[in-house]
Amino acid sequence: MEAPRFVTDIYLPQMLYALTIRSPVAKGRLKSIECPKLPGSYTLITAEDIPGKNTLEDSLLPVLAGDDLSYIGEPVALLLGPDKNALEDYSRHCRVIAEEDTPVFFPADADTPVRDDLIAARRNICIGDPETAFAQASSVIRGSYRSGIQEHWYAETTGAVAWLNETSNSAAAGEAAGTAGNRLVVQTATQWPFHVRRSVAKILGVTASKVLVEPAITDIHLDGKLWYPSLVSCHAALGAWITQKPVRLILTRKEDFFFSPKRCETEIIIEHALNEKGEVTGIAVNTTVNLGAYGVNANEMLDHVNMGSLGVYRAKNIRLSGTAIRTNIPPQGPYAGFGLAQGFFAHECQVSRIADTLNQDPAQWRYENGVKDGILPADMPVKDAAPMKLLIDTVVKMSDYRRKWASYELLRQKRRAHWAEKGESLRGIGIALGYQGGGLLYPGVDKGCYSIEVVLEKDGSLDIKTSMANSGCGGVWADIASKILGVDRGMIRINSGAGTPDSGPLTMSRAVTVLTKLVEQACQAVSKKRFRDPLPICVRKTIRPQRNPAWDQVFPYPENVVDHSGFVRPGWASVIVEVEIDPVEYLPRIRGVWMGVDGGKILSEDRARNSVRAAVIQALGWACGERVGYVNGAIPGENYEDFEIPDPAQIPPVNIEFIENAPDEPKGIGDLPFSCIPAAYVQAVSQAMDYHFQSIPLKAQDVWYAGIRKLKGEEPA
């Protein structure tokens, strides 16, 4: 098999280029598509030309819009032709005529009931007796936390190249394409090749065996290439199927920026009931998740947000109401951490606010109230005891937190009397905790049975067959196989060509936590057969979803496809962020980030450290820098022009320490910074400014406005 390459580097003879014609309205009905007269070598494809079912796998999302238009930029047609420049000219003269309807965007107020037809998923969970807890509360602390959209900004934009690997006589003679010998090949950068395969087969109306997906290199995808490449692949595949020529469709940077899924926006309201001693007696959580059009992955996203919103602290009486809504912005998707990060942001901010109200050190409050004995909130059991105290001790020591927090707190108290007079720098320090699961909850039609295959060949070489060959774990797997079987490392191949089993989506550190274990088990099985069976010896290992009845009260999804196994051994982290704010311009500067990580067994410390550090930088971008938003269903052009990811010159020192907690198996760690950094940063800025911030991104201008409000003597919101 050829070495993986970038999609953009694939050029084939006779290749056609494809462009997407898109909806100009956020909601409406498609009346017609006006297109200039095209030469014979150019083709326009619409939904009517789709031979199979017009939706993506496991989704209501149409591959090309039919009558109904649901967001600005929704694909309605494909334009194909041999000359890229001419194609662009033709596309500029295409007009989509639509009858506009009234769109719905994010509800202005999370307390307002959402219309039933907009609900993609809903949860109402009651554990214990929250009503009594709130009725008898000595005080109630309420916070409303909003986290913003984050753009993935992967290096290579989404694209796909599709071709028929054999133009059979039957196809040339006009018989139905897809008959004997005619196999469609799709090359795309995807985290889930089998999702691409099934989606393409579905729209073409053929069996999955007629479609071969060759994964291209995925760069830093941050879960942005989980399902979106399936949509673009369907477009390229449809073009190749209909024209019988290779088709290349690569989105421009602007198209990708404006229309691809992003980290979804959430609004989370949390109330804590406290008794007279300041102890938490009840929690009420209300989550609203804006998933954009079609509500892709609604159950998955909502449950992750809800899990994070419950935090990592002991709680007996819980009321949780969660809603994932469909709106008329482009479909929103996961971003590293799925929705856990948004949930943890809200809960960790709220916890710091409770500590502040009780005049306690936020680290100490966490120390005293953290979950223990292997039980998450809502009595969800996990395998190992949560290492809360060890995590807190680690970062507190690394950062000299206690001394800094006490002195910054003293200065904050002093400044209350004369905010405007002092000229000294404003400093603050914040702490947050979180965990990361290692799998999806809802596996879809394949029921989550993901596999790898190991083959010891006659010549003594070894093939590790997985659809996730581009996971970056190949070196680790080769080391494991070499150690168990004594095969020279140079004779071990990691394959993802034809015949490889579905290894599931590459997300939430599954390559490290799930597939590594399967590789190890398969090699051990080969080892047992080695001198008994003739070569080649082939062993396939499969992981099956597992339910845990104790978790069902939080995940009351009726169908039997919920997989809890990825969460019973979470990775854990604690983070401290220290900031300094210029007292004149109110420009925040991060002085340092300290992070303690429980990653279980660390397979490669260099890789683990790099992975966490990269995530820290992107999490800082979400917390304090990157701002993207939709106005009337579209991202304003200036958002694109002004968009910045963290500048290397502005990134603070990042200190990471791995702690030892049940180090017999690896745990997921790559998404942990997204769960911890934002809340720690907001808490640090809040202490420095003596002002409760409740949303991210929290940018310099937000701090500036808060400073002005304080100068005017206005109280924090």
Next chain:
Amino acid sequence: MTISFILNGEDVIIRSDANVRLVDILRVNFGLLGTKGGCLTGKCGFCAVIFNGGVSHACLIPAFRLKNSEVITIEGFSQTDEYQDIMTGFAGAKLESCGYCSTSKILNAGALLDRIKRPSRQEILNAFSGIKCRCTDPEKLVEGIERTVELRQRRLYGRSA
């Protein structure tokens, strides 16, 4: 129009519309795929080439500007000792790159070290600010450049600076 220019040390002649971008000419006409396409507005920095001695964005250079110019792509630069120093320095620092921005990082590193023999940490970080890639790890980047400086000094003068 017909345009002649020097590409990786060789005289070449192409026929092209005046407004075609250099990045497309390199990739489509010459099959030089090391120069990656990106935003086409000079924003992302992935399409770096050495144009008349300085690092430029190939997406912003129209064909008519190529006349009598000299262009060096990563394929040309990879034949130099400077390239080997950078690759060895980056590998020594275990600098992991997504691959898509590698060309830009390498060419910018070469340009930086041509300009400043021993750049400071801030000068290094500033030199890479124009590459908008999420894989950039500042600590590893600084270490990679510092190692490259040592390698280059040793190669040129037989000693460390």
